[in-house]
Amino acid sequence: MAGSLRVAWVALAALLLSALPAVGQLQFGDLSSNLNGSLSAGYTGDYGNQISSSHGWGVGGSGTLSGSYYNPNFVSFNVSPYLDQSRANSNYQSISDASGVNVSTSIFSGSHFPGAISYAKAYNSEGNYSVPGAANFVTHGNSDTFGINWSEALPDAPSLSAGFNMGSSQYSIYGAGDEGTSSFRSFHVNSGYRLFGFGLGAYYSTGESSSQAPELANILQETEIHSDNSAYGLNLGHAIPLHGSFSANINRSDVSSNFLGENYSGTIDTINTSAGVQPTNKLHLGVTADYSDNLTGQLFQSVIAAGGVVQGLNTNQESHSMDFLGNVSYSFLPNLQTSGFGERRMQYFLGTNYGANSYGGSASYGHGLFGGTFNGSVGLSENTADNRPGNTLGFSATTNYSRRILGWRVTGHFSYAQNVQTLLITYMNSFYNYGGSVARRWRKLSFSVGAGGGRTGLTEQRGVASSNMSYSASVAYSHWITLNGNYTRSSGNGLQTGAGLAPVPTPVPSPVLPSSLLILYGGSGYSFGLGSSPAKRLMLGASYSKSNSNLFSDGFSSRNQNDEFSALAQYQFRKMYFTCGFARLEQGFSAVTGPPAVISSFYVGVSRWFNFF
Secondary structure, eight states: OHHHHHHHHHHHHHHHHTTSOOOSOEEETTEEEEEEEEEEEEEEEEEESSSOOEEEEEEEEEEEEEEEESOTTTEEEEEEEEEEEOTTTSSOOOSSOEEEEEEEEEESTTSSSOEEEEEEEEEEEEEEEBOTTSOOEEEEEEEEEEEEEEEEOOTTSOEEEEEEEEEEEEEEETTTOOEEEEEEEEEEEEEEEEETTEEEEEEEEEEEEEEEOOOTTTTSOOOEEEEEEEEEEEEEEEEETTTEEEEEEEEEEEEEEEETTEEEEEEEEEEEEEEEEOSSSSEEEEEEEEEESOHHHHHHHHHHHTTOOOTTOOTTSOOEEEEEEEEEEEEEETTEEEEEEEEEEEEEETTEEEEEEEEEEEEEEEEEETTEEEEEEEEEEEEEETTEEEEEEEEEEEEEEEEEETTEEEEEEEEEEEEEEOSSTTOEEEEEEEEEEEEEEETTEEEEEEEEEEEEEETTOTTOOEEEEEEEEEEEETTTEEEEEEEEEEEEEEEEETTEEEEOOTTOOTTTSOGGGEEEEEEEEEEEEEEEOOSTTEEEEEEEEEEEEEEEETTEEEEEEEEEEEEEEEEEETTEEEEEEEEEEEEEETTSSSOOEEEEEEEEEEEEEEEOO
């Protein structure tokens, strides 16, 4: 303890000495730099039912070293380290004492060969295992990322840019004890050139990712996922008569994934072409044609993009699709636009040929209405399928309205669509979204309240819908007080990934995506925040959030809770700050044996902001 006290007193003496005038900038030949930040010393403690309690004097802080060599356009850099930063002593959103560094540099930015390098490392930092539309599970662990990008932009020569990025993380979920890891690596190169009026381009990208997802008592499978992907392609474009343009793209993608030791792979070739003309300012005509030689692979690719896998889907089985679309739009008035379309889609999937025809139109209108502003659109379509009798009607509508009423600012929006075709023409989906808000200011007093929600799902399949709703409100009186709160509720299906649950891609229905891979989730939560500056140089703040959620998968279920509270008070005198703070987290899962994890930390100390040079 005596050693800790000596360290704290030395740090405090350094804080006081740093009150002396500082040099504005340090120059060594062609190198110029600035260093600023804050150094803190104080008494801190951590305690809980799943950690060893500790307390004592400590030092910490954060800083930024920035500068350049020769000229900022030649080489410039920025280094930002931080030590023992948490909610209890700073604005770092971490229940634990996080440390790390962020580094970035720009090289030859004023030349034809600009480049950039970045690096970040974090220790004991807080993270989240995400749940779509619901409160995330709090995690803690380490992570690092690295990236380098370079470009060439010579006059009258093809442009070229390339980049490489990699990163990894290791974390554990408070209250569950389960650990997870994730890593990624990617490389890309792009080039473009203009020749005889043609815009030419080419690209290549490759990457791999792997993750070890946590188990959480059989609700989430302890799953090892590895995926590789590469893609390359060519594109061209050219102007055509009647103020038009033409473009074409040819792409090839190779995707593969390893799930529980089973490998899945496929190659996808696509061709996309489009052309459009505008004979007059009011009239526009366009056509597109798209082809894919592997429709199953496209479904597989959309799931991988969400971070999941498709078990048992043979991406090498023959499948293909072709789509032709023509559209026309005309502006009768500056605030009235109309459009029409006709489409033919053909698909071969799982040994069966499918075909569908669609045609319809839409109109959008915007104008002043009842003293406010109104924008709306409506669309109708008719769909027929080759292999089933009858037809289906599609409908979509969107409205937005805003107006001042007796000093109140009122806004609202609503959108709805039914029978909108997905990637597979054998399935349709529907959705609606709504929201609104009212706000008012009386000199120093302001008030606002809002609500919103939505739902999406497949019309032919039950149990695959997701929904959400939210309410929020805030009130503030000058600098004296600011109070806000919100409430959210959501439910749906997710895919397990190394970073949490990802929303199920809408175009991929079951049985293409087996129900055994889906995690059903639902929950609600609310939070409050309070801030105040009752006196000059005095800042007070506190926040509280609480959520309850449920997870269900393959006969296993878990009821989960998350409670977080933090408070911070800070007073400035000269360039020094007196800070005291407290943070508490309680998180538990019914599927895990034992009580919820409870972690608390507190801090009381002083810090000083300074310019070293």
